[in-house]
Amino acid sequence: MHGQRLTFRIHQYMEYNFRAIEQKWQQRWKETHAYRVSNNSSKPKCYVLDMFPYPSGAGLHVGHPLGYIASDIYARYKRLKGFNVLHPMGYDAFGLPAEQYALETGQHPAVTTENNINSFRDQLDNIGFCYDWEREIRTSDPAYYKWTQWLFLQLFDSWFNRKLSKAQRITDLVNIFETEGNANHECPGDRNIRFSAEGWKGFSEQDQREILMHYRIAFLAYAEVNWCAELGTVLANDEVVNGVSERGGFPVVKKKMRQWFLRITEYADRLLEGLEQVSFSEAMKDMQRNWIGKSQGAEISFEIEGVQGEKLVCYTTRPDTIFGVDFLVLAPEHELVDLITTHEQRQAIDDYKQYVQSRSERERMAEVKQVTGAFTGAYALNPFNGRQIPVWISEYVLAGYGTGAIMAVPCGDQRDFNFAKHFDIHITNIVGDAYNGEEANPTKEGKLVNSDFITGMDMKPAMELVISELEKRGNGKRQINFKMRDAGFSRQRYWGEPFPIIYKNGIPYAVDETTLPVELPHVENYKPGAEGEGPLANVREWVELGDGTIRETNTMPGYAGSSWYFLRFMDPKNDQVFADRNVMDYWNQVDLYIGGTEHAVGHLLYSRLWTKVLFDLGFLSFDEPYKKLVNQGMITGSSRIVYRVRGTHQFVSAGLKDKYETDELHVDVNIVDGVELDTEAFKHWRSDYTNAEFILENGKYICGTLSEKMSKRYFNAVNPNTLVEKYGADTFRMYEMFLGPVEQSKPWETKGIEGVHRFLKKLWRLFADEQKGLVVTNDAPTADELKTLHKTIRKIEEDTERLSYNTAVSAFMVCVNELSDLKCHKKAVLEQVLVLLTPYAPHVAEELWQLMGNSGSILDAAYPVFEQQYVTESAKEYPVSVNGKLRTTIVINLDVEADEAGKIALANEVVQKWLEGKEPKKIIFVKGKMINIVI
RNA sequence: GCGGGUGUGGUGAAAUUGGUAGACACGCCAGACUUAGGAUCUGGUGCCUUACAGCUUGUAGGUUCGAGUCCUAUCACCCGCACCA
Known part of the structure; x- marks a missing residue:
């Protein structure tokens, strides 16, 4: 008995008992604080960061840890190589799913978030990451969002000085206004605002603050949201399908609301230039460049026949095609549509606008086969020859891009061409033979015809000439445009950071910094406000501060907390500043950042923006957050399908399914071994399958497979814990x-x-x-x-x-x-x-x-x-090809040169056979690589 | 529509600079050991062929002594598109 126990012990000890080993060392490393990282070290630093997760209720599946393992390996490797490695982890804990869950179940988001974080942590710990958990952060923690709010106030208190290409304090702007007005600093929010120093001083406080709002980097403006009256809430684009809400199928319309924005467009050039300094994949850089969408062109003003005082301003990248303009198209939301529409066309235009209301932006851009639009009845005039040009509206022109109006040149643009054909509008050919009447030709090379003073010119110089003529005549100017829009920063939601903003008489003011954080009040009800405001609007005792002062009731979007979290990890416990300057100088940029491409243009651009603003304001010594970025690929699920014979509870194996009429059903991948279904487990999987019968092939039930997103609903998620x-x-x-x-x-x-x-x-x-x-x-x-x-x-x-x-x-x-x-x-x-x-x-x-x-x-x-000395070889087995086809290999010493090698190759039996007695024309010898004999 | 990515054996893939296509694994086949095997070990395995040969990196062309890799065209699939994170 005693002896038996001893052998058992040794046996246990010396086999690879991985679970015992792993638990032992995980415990030991925890006890010895093996992963604690100091901010003071003589070693070189290395900062390895993962995109921190949103702790969803579904938990981790095997796709999540892919990037975490990759970064963990790198962090551990750098540590072995003698670096002081910062490798933290935390949670992007604010977000919509927790709030929706709360709406459905009444459970407070703070509670579900906490639970989800705990189960995430269990799963993460299981895998043995080297995170310094003492640095954990959660964006929903008041000690964290205090600084998100504080940073927002820095954005609110800044403007972008275009002359210096950098952010400055609002007080600097006020000083400028007081001494010289805004003549040298065009108003980014409204170009028409112009005033002198005297003018500035004459404005009321309200007027002054309204003007400053047009300059602030964090500013208020009106913008449309997807409003669903039946659900009483604002919806994400995702939640709108074919003009109705995904949940319930209720109608969704655009609704204007006053909302916060970040003036990221002012940083467009800096964001483009910054890409040159960082090591992102070219694909990633291209995605960001395309998102920013810088284009050069001109704005051209068109007089409208019979309308005084207003002009239609179009943005075009092809001013040289001005004489090919056969119609103008306005976005249906364009502010001049109502003014210029004629009495006869009023009904058609109103009907069309009604139709567009229900269309998502995505649908509007993607739908090309079906051409829609309506004629306003108005005519614009070509600024050079006064030719009458009909003015239409159509959904393919978006209000948010350029001026919301385009000049259509059907011979040179396919969408314009389709539109002209569909509505039978005359097409002017200005590109000559390049246009065949069947489709548009968007060429930029060639000579213009039918084009007045630029007829016969090459297109590129014509662009320049047209712009300078327009500028001379005062009805146009050179203009650079960006596809990127200012970033919407308000959400009509509960589970996010409250804005540190209060309103007195409708004028927004920053709250006193010393009172931060503005804590999210506890609520019992997550329903939105009556007019679609966030749920906070219902908490009157929180909103109303007395003497008519009220709080902002929107909250910040998901990307607020994630825009700067990489800085907080450096100094996560600091309660004096968002992070200590010396500590930030030490850790500096993230050396390796790993995460999914889905953040290519959202999170990455926003955090780059915040970093640049903080740099401009003197808080940081670097203006790009991530030195190197690696995007891990998505792991798709491999779903398993069973085939139920229609109307029965017989399930037929994949190989035999064609003999029956079947319904395809997803089955839990965890009860399938490869493709073979565990039929007993299947019967117990769900109660309605208890009586299942199986039609087997070779005694087995074989499942079909399908590759799709890993998700609960497809039963294809694999839990790393298993x-x-x-x-x-x-x-x-x-x-x-x-x-x-x-x-x-x-x-x-x-x-x-x-x-x-x-x-x-x-x-x-x-x-x-x-x-x-x-x-x-x-x-x-x-x-x-x-x-x-x-x-x-x-x-x-x-x-x-x-x-x-x-x-x-x-x-x-x-x-x-x-x-x-x-x-x-x-x-x-x-x-x-x-x-x-x-x-x-x-x-x-x-x-x-x-x-x-x-x-x-x-x-x-x-x-x-x-x-090197241990791996140096003296000979190599050279592949020998005849006419590029491999025929044999010969071992030759590595110090042998071309002539000698050629001789050895020609002497070879196999080579001789393939030569068939012919003289080789050429022998190609690449030392250490190969020999090719050409005959 | 715009933008990005990916196509190589039955499967995941490798080939870092134009130089022996399929390393390493999974699976499969055969064998050894074993009371047993979802353990371990050995050998085989791109396709077509008894063999020699031939064919083969989505498809069609091109450049080159030589192409998975470079160029042109084309097809298919996946991802993102601004309030999901």
Whole structure:
């Protein structure tokens, strides 16, 4: 009995008992604060950051940790390389889903958010990340959003000085106004506002503050939202489908509301220039550039026949096509539509506007097959020759871009062409032979015809000439435009940061900084206000401060807290400032930022904006937040489908389904092994399947597969906990990396995880034998062993550095396969391999490190140094091609030059056969690569 | 519509600079060990072929001694588009 227990113990000890090992080391690292990071260090710094998650109720699925594992490996690797590494984690905890959940269940968002965070944390801890949890932040924590509010006030108290291309304080602007008016600083919010110093001083406080509002970086303006009266709430574009609400199918209309904005358009050029300094993928940079959408062109004013005092201003990138303008198109929302519409056309225009009200912007842009529009009855006049041009409205022109009006040149623009054909509008050809009458030709190369004073000119110089003529005549000017719009910053929601703003007589003022944070009041009811204001409007005792002063009732959007969180991680507990200046100077930019492409244009642009403003105001010493960005690909789910014979509870296997009429149903991937359904588990999965019967093929029920987004509703989400439980965190980490390149999207497939698990077990056996215990020796390594080791060092270091983790995992496998073949159990080799492995599989590395009797944690071991001498080869097996086709290989010494190599190749039997006695025309020899013989 | 990405064996993929396509795994096939195997080990495995040969990186062209890689055209799929985060 006693003896039996002893063997059992040894047995337990020496097999790869991953769960025990992992739990032991996770506990140990926690106790020893192994991941605590100091802001004071003589080591070089490295800041490795993940895009922090929104803690959704669904929990983590295997797609989430992909990026986290990638950054964790990099952080651990840098630490081994001697860096002081900041690698924090937190939660982007404000957001709509928690609020919607609250509306449905009455549970307070603060409660559900807390619960979700706790389960996220459990899942994260399971995987063994090296986060410094003492730095955890939550955007919904008052101690955090106090500073979000404070930073908002900095944006509110700033304007963008176009002369200096930087943000300055509002007091500087007021000083300018008092001495010189706004003659040198055109008003970005309203170009028509002009005043002198005297004029400024004559304005009332209300007028002055209204003007300043047009300059502020955080400003109030009117903008349309998707208003759904039946739901009594404002909807996201996502929630509107075909003009009705996704939930309930109620009508949705545009409603104007006064809302906060960030004047990101003023930073458009800086945001473009900044891309030159950062290491993002070209694709990412292109996405941002296209989003910003800088274009050069002109604004052209058209007189309207019979209308005095108003002109139609169009923006065009092709002023040279002015004589090809056959009609103008206004956005249906354009402010002059009502004024210019004739009596006869009134009904048609009103009907059309009614139709457009129900259309989403996406639909308006995407719908090209169906041309819609209405004629206003008005005519504009060509500014050069006075030609009459009919004025139409159409949904394809958007109010928000340019001036909301375009000049249509059907011979040169396909959408204009389609419009002209559909409504039978005359098409003027100004490009000559380049236009075939069948489709538009948007060429910028060629000579203009039918074009008055620019006839015969090349298009590019014509653009310049037209602009200067327009400027001379005062009915146009050169204009640079951006597709990007100012960022809407108000949400009519509860679960977000309250604005630190109060209104006195309708004029907004910053609250006193010392009273921050403006805490989100507790509410029992999350329903919106009567007019669509946020739920806070219902909390009268919070809103009304007495003497007519009231609080802003909107809250900030999701991206408010995430725009600056990377700074707070540096100094998360500071209650004096948002982060200490010296600490920010030390940690500086994020060296590696990992997250999904879905944030390409939202979060990334906003946080770049905030960083630039803070830099301009002197709070930071850098104006780009992220030095290097890597986008992890999305892991799609691999759904499993069962086929139910219609009207029965018989389920037919995939191979036989064509013989029946079936309905396809998703089945939980967790009860399917590969594609084979566990039929017993299926019967217990849901009560309505208890009586299921199966039509099998070869005794098995085979499921269909479908690749789609990982989601609860498709039952294709795989919980990392299940896999960690079964194979261990180290296997899970390595398998996620082994799936493919970090940046590539790929479907999840659990099957392959066995291979990685086998690898770790094989590694374990290099160190320990289940029966004999530790088998590591102190013998001196052989040349072959050293070659394997150093090849691996070189490969792992290179691959880790460039985040090519899938090939690194494969290199570990090759290494362990080779060492196993060599029966290498030598400490000198194995412990170096362990250090290499630490970033990937920290638990097993630490366990074996300790078992070999090392003192101190492997987390801080010395990283192996590659030595060329162990891997240098003297010969190579050259591939030999004849006419580019590989025919044989020959081993030749590496110091052999072209002439000699050619001779050796020609003497080869196989080569001789393929030469068929002919003389070679040419022999191509690339040293160390290949030989090609051309005949 | 605009913008971005991806197409290589049965599957995930590799090939970092134009130089032996398919490394490393999964799966499958055969075998060893075993009371047993969802353990371990050995061998095989792109397609077509008995073999030699031939074919093969979405499709069609092109450049080159040589193309998965460069160029042109084209098809298919995935993602984003401003209030989801």
